[in-house]
Amino acid sequence: MGSIDLKVVFKKYGIKNTVQRQAVYNYLTDASAPITAEQIYMELTQSESDAMNLSTVYRILDLFTKKGLVLKSNLQADGKSTYEMNHMEHRHHLICVKCNSIVPIKGCPLEDYEKRLGESTNYQILEHHLEILGICPKCRK
Amino acid sequence: MGSIDLKVVFKKYGIKNTVQRQAVYNYLTDASAPITAEQIYMELTQSESDAMNLSTVYRILDLFTKKGLVLKSNLQADGKSTYEMNHMEHRHHLICVKCNSIVPIKGCPLEDYEKRLGESTNYQILEHHLEILGICPKCRK
DNA sequence: AACGCAAATGCAAATCAGTTGCATTTGCGT
DNA sequence: ACGCAAATGCAACTGATTTGCATTTGCGTT
Numbered sequence: 001m002g003s004i005d006l007k008v009v010f011k012k013y014g015i016k017n018t019v020q021r022q023a024v025y026n027y028l029t030d031a032s033a034p035i036t037a038e039q040i041y042m043e044l045t046q047s048e049s050d051a052m053n054l055s056t057v058y059r060i061l062d063l064f065t066k067k068g069l070v071l072k073s074n075l076q077a078d079g080k081s082t083y084e085m086n087h088m089e090h091r092h093h094l095i096c097v098k099c100n101s102i103v104p105i106k107g108c109p110l111e112d113y114e115k116r117l118g119e120s121t122n123y124q125i126l127e128h129h130l131e132i133l134g135i136c137p138k139c140r141k
Numbered sequence: 142m143g144s145i146d147l148k149v150v151f152k153k154y155g156i157k158n159t160v161q162r163q164a165v166y167n168y169l170t171d172a173s174a175p176i177t178a179e180q181i182y183m184e185l186t187q188s189e190s191d192a193m194n195l196s197t198v199y200r201i202l203d204l205f206t207k208k209g210l211v212l213k214s215n216l217q218a219d220g221k222s223t224y225e226m227n228h229m230e231h232r233h234h235l236i237c238v239k240c241n242s243i244v245p246i247k248g249c250p251l252e253d254y255e256k257r258l259g260e261s262t263n264y265q266i267l268e269h270h271l272e273i274l275g276i277c278p279k280c281r282k
Numbered sequence: 283a284a285c286g287c288a289a290a291t292g293c294a295a296a297t298c299a300g301t302t303g304c305a306t307t308t309g310c311g312t
Numbered sequence: 313a314c315g316c317a318a319a320t321g322c323a324a325c326t327g328a329t330t331t332g333c334a335t336t337t338g339c340g341t342t
Binding site for chain 2: 073074075076077078079081094096097103105109110113114117118121122123124125126127128129130131132133134135136137140
């Protein structure tokens with residue numbers, strides 16, 4: 001968890017080191033699911049030491065997203081954007097609708113499909129977001 | 142197109158018949174891609190005869206969505222919601238990151254995959270959300 | 283064919299997520 | 313330790329969507 005490590009990580013990405021950025025980074029690292037800017041703000045603000053302004057949270061999330069450290073998505077039904085760490089390897093998750101547990105899925109079912117889709121539509125396909133919802137073995141009982 | 146037909150359709154869904162609702166319904170029926178409330182409002186307001194208030198458009202879209210007549214989604218990166226007729230079939234969309242246009246994709250690449258995934262993980266798969274981002278032919282130039 | 287009332291609409295004001303301008307503070311290279 | 317560009321805090325703003333309330337409209341009833 002050391003702040004020394006983070007300084008190095010940030011430098012690699014050309015991101016200036018600040019306490020606020022470390023707090024957001026650490027919070028995102030610990031988060032097991034995509035979260036909203038508001039959630040991050042609320043949580044951090046509760047732990048006094050990491051209090052910061054909401055607009056700063058937005059600015060940091062935008063920065064991290066631009067630098068490729070974080071993934072932003074708009075899939076939420078309520079229209080709020082969510083953010084999560086970019087684990088670099090393209091990944092999808094299986095979400096249990098009962099217990100909300102999230103499990104990463106091995107492999108991506110869309111690799112070939114994307115190629116074909118790009119050819120048939122003449123779009124330059126850049127990326128995709130996929131989440132699969134279901135009920136996990138434990139909750140099925 | 143007939144308003145007589147629509148009256149019947151509405152009644153089937155328990156929707157009271159009004160000129161505004163007919164106008165929105167007809168406009169959505171003719172639209173080939175998901176559109177925003179604003180777009181519907183602008184278009185209808187231009188054709189004098191169908192002029193109506195923006196909040197009415199929102200209310201009608203909410204109603205249609207609740208009744209299952211229309212699908213709402215928040216895929217747009219710019220935060221606007223889009224609406225389209227519910228053709229009852231499971232659908233995904235291709236979103237242009239430059240112009241934000243949205244095009245429905247024929248077929249779902251995940252049908253078989255879901256079945257296999259369910260077997261291998263022992264999850265009961267319920268549904269999935271997928272958005273594919275790219276650059277459309279027009280914007281590629 | 284007019285009547286009455288609940289539901290729908292118009293309008294303006296409110297709300298909510300996210301953004302921006304600007305004064306102040308902080309990190310980092312020298 | 314110094315100085316300046318970049319980051320933050322704060323408050324005001326934006327743009328999409330929602331809401332309260334007065335007015336209007338659709339539709340079953342007489």
